[in-house]
Amino acid sequence: MxxxxxxxxxxxxxxxxxSQMKDYETFPPIVIDRGEGVWLYDKQGNRYLxxxxxxxxxxxxxxxPRISKAISDxxxxxxxxxxxxxxxxxAIHVAAKLVEKTPDGLxxxxxxDNGSAAIExxxxxxxxxxxxxxxxEKQRFLTFTNAYHGETLGALSVGSVDLxxxxxxxxxxxxxxxxxxxxxxxPFNEHPDTCDAPCAMFAxxxxxxxxxxxxxxxxxxxxxxxxxxxxxxxVFLKKLRDLCDKYDVHLIADEIAxxxxxxxxxxxxxQAGITPDFLCLSKGITGGYLPLSAVLTRNKIYYAFxxxxxxxxAFLHSHSYSxxxxxxxxxxxxxxxxxxxxxxxxxAAKEKRLKQLAHEAFxxxxxxxxxxxxxxxxxxxxxxxxxxxxxxxxxxxIGYQIYKxxxxxxxxxxxxxxxxxxxxxxxxxxxxxxxxxxxxKQAIVEFFNEKGMGxx
Numbered sequence: 001m002x003x004x005x006x007x008x009x010x011x012x013x014x015x016x017x018x019s020q021m022k023d024y025e026t027f028p029p030i031v032i033d034r035g036e037g038v039w040l041y042d043k044q045g046n047r048y049l050x051x052x053x054x055x056x057x058x059x060x061x062x063x064x065p066r067i068s069k070a071i072s073d074x075x076x077x078x079x080x081x082x083x084x085x086x087x088x089x090x091a092i093h094v095a096a097k098l099v100e101k102t103p104d105g106l107x108x109x110x111x112x113d114n115g116s117a118a119i120e121x122x123x124x125x126x127x128x129x130x131x132x133x134x135x136x137e138k139q140r141f142l143t144f145t146n147a148y149h150g151e152t153l154g155a156l157s158v159g160s161v162d163l164x165x166x167x168x169x170x171x172x173x174x175x176x177x178x179x180x181x182x183x184x185x186x187p188f189n190e191h192p193d194t195c196d197a198p199c200a201m202f203a204x205x206x207x208x209x210x211x212x213x214x215x216x217x218x219x220x221x222x223x224x225x226x227x228x229x230x231x232x233x234x235v236f237l238k239k240l241r242d243l244c245d246k247y248d249v250h251l252i253a254d255e256i257a258x259x260x261x262x263x264x265x266x267x268x269x270x271q272a273g274i275t276p277d278f279l280c281l282s283k284g285i286t287g288g289y290l291p292l293s294a295v296l297t298r299n300k301i302y303y304a305f306x307x308x309x310x311x312x313x314a315f316l317h318s319h320s321y322s323x324x325x326x327x328x329x330x331x332x333x334x335x336x337x338x339x340x341x342x343x344x345x346x347x348a349a350k351e352k353r354l355k356q357l358a359h360e361a362f363x364x365x366x367x368x369x370x371x372x373x374x375x376x377x378x379x380x381x382x383x384x385x386x387x388x389x390x391x392x393x394x395x396x397x398i399g400y401q402i403y404k405x406x407x408x409x410x411x412x413x414x415x416x417x418x419x420x421x422x423x424x425x426x427x428x429x430x431x432x433x434x435x436x437x438x439x440x441k442q443a444i445v446e447f448f449n450e451k452g453m454g455x456x
Contacts, residue, residue, distance in 0.1 A: 003043045006031045027404060035062025038428045040412065049411045051424050051436055056225070056257050058288030060337055061427040067287045067333050074329035083111070083323030090328035097335045098296060101266055103275040106296040110315075111323045115256035115282035116150030118293035119218075121317055122278040123154050125297065126216040126250045129304045132313050135215075141173065142206055142217035142249065144180030146227030149218060149254050158218050161227050176210045178203040180224060181232035184370050184381060185389055197236035200243070207247045216250035216277070221268035222374055225257045229379035229421050231372050237272035250277040250301075256293070260284035260334070261344055262423065264351060264375030277301065287334045288425075292327035347426055351376050354422065354433050361441045367448055378422040380440070392418050398447075406443040413440055420444070 001009070007028045015021065016029065031043045038061060040048045050058065060067065078088060095109040110125075112118050123141065130138040143149075143158040150156070156165050157173035160180075165172065179202035183192040190198065207214065221237055224230040244251040253276035258268045262284070265271055269279070278301075282293035307313045321327075337343065355373045362371040362380055369383035382399065384392045392398045399415030406413045413420050420440060428436070 037061040057283045059284045070333040105275040107299045108302040110295045112293045116152040116155045118280040119155040121295045138215045148226035178206040192233045200239040211247035218252040231374045234272035241274040252278040256282040286330035289330045290327040357437045380420045382418040
């Protein structure tokens with residue numbers, strides 16, 4: 001089949017995720033043939049720099065030789081086995097290594113197969129723990145504005161992005177919401193580099209008012225990703241941990257998108273010096289190869305479920321592909337790459353270079369409200385008015401239009417509303433970083449100039 005026949009066949013049968021399919025009438029799907037490093041190549045020979053790591057999952061480049069070989073070798077031995085009453089070496093090694101590398105006090109690992117499933121596991125574990133510990137009234141969850149935790153119903157319930165949640169409101173859990181940190185539009189006029197997170201008062205107020213009915217609080221450490229790349233300082237996390245301890249509320253850290261080095265440390269919680277009661281991991285855990293997630297928790301929680309079968313205290317959550325050997329062998333290789341190739345040390349120089357080049361490119365550019373960066377995640381917030389920080393109306397789809405223009409220039413910059421961001425694979429070179437930043441700037445400038453909005 002030729003390229004256009006493939007596109008037609010795709011649209012005849014496939015319903016794509018996170019898409020208004022009518023858009024595909026004028027912007028059909030790009031048929032990707034192969035990947036290498038930070039580059040994706042389509043069936044027509046065009047290439048695209050994957051600046052978003054294919055939805056934040058790819059750490060070490062497309063078709064990474066080490067991970068590919070590890071999966072290939074594993075597939076020749078064992079592709080899958082039921083994970084109840086059976087186990088295998090990749091699962092054992094990954095669990096042990098995660099316990100070693102995550103914050104102290106997380107001793108048990110529960111495997112699932114995607115990020116939303118990890119959130120569901122953590123919510124259910126917290127809820128069931130309360131029921132089995134004589135606290136049945138603690139049934140609700142504290143979440144934050146602009147939060148995103150996935151798209152299954154429990155995960156949607158603790159999220160706060162109307163784009164995903166609103167239509168399903170009648171189906172969702174009754175949660176407690178606190179105002180989340182928003183350093184760009186800080187209500188206290190503080191700067192994140194120097195503040196003491198006075199915005200934690202909003203969480204404290206809700207915890208004080210609802211502690212008797214709250215089982216857990218859930219948060220994305222340091223960056224609220226899908227809610228607009230909102231970045232905040234570690235002191236907020238530290239305060240939240242202390243508040244959860246004070247009011248006997250579990251803390252669930254959703255590091256699905258920010259774990260495995262994205263924020264500059266292996267796990268974001270490290271920067272606050274805290275240990276959550278549940279740590280949810282996915283995305284980068286397999287380097288972008290296969291679906292896998294993990295929930296780490298404390299022995300205290302594990303032993304609330306540990307009893308004779310007849311007490312019915314076991315945690316009976318299960319998925320057919322839990323503990324899949326192929327996915328876990330990929331994860332095992334990813335963890336080995338971190339150790340053997342000194343990834344975080346190498347990333348530090350690249351993060352610094354990205355920050356320097358991005359500020360040079362975007363600071364002072366009309367319609368750019370702010371360039372902000374945490375670790376290897378950078379975000380460009382496009383706004384209609386710099387003084388008032390007024391956003392562009394969502395229906396204008398400014399980010400989406402720039403995204404299409406950027407693709408023609410060879411860079412994949414899938415936006416979050418009117419926020420463009422960089423979250424590239426770690427194998428990106430400094431030369432590729434410079435090209436990525438400059439090409440993104442060109443796409444922004446050309447778009448506004450074509451609209452007659454005078455950007456240079």
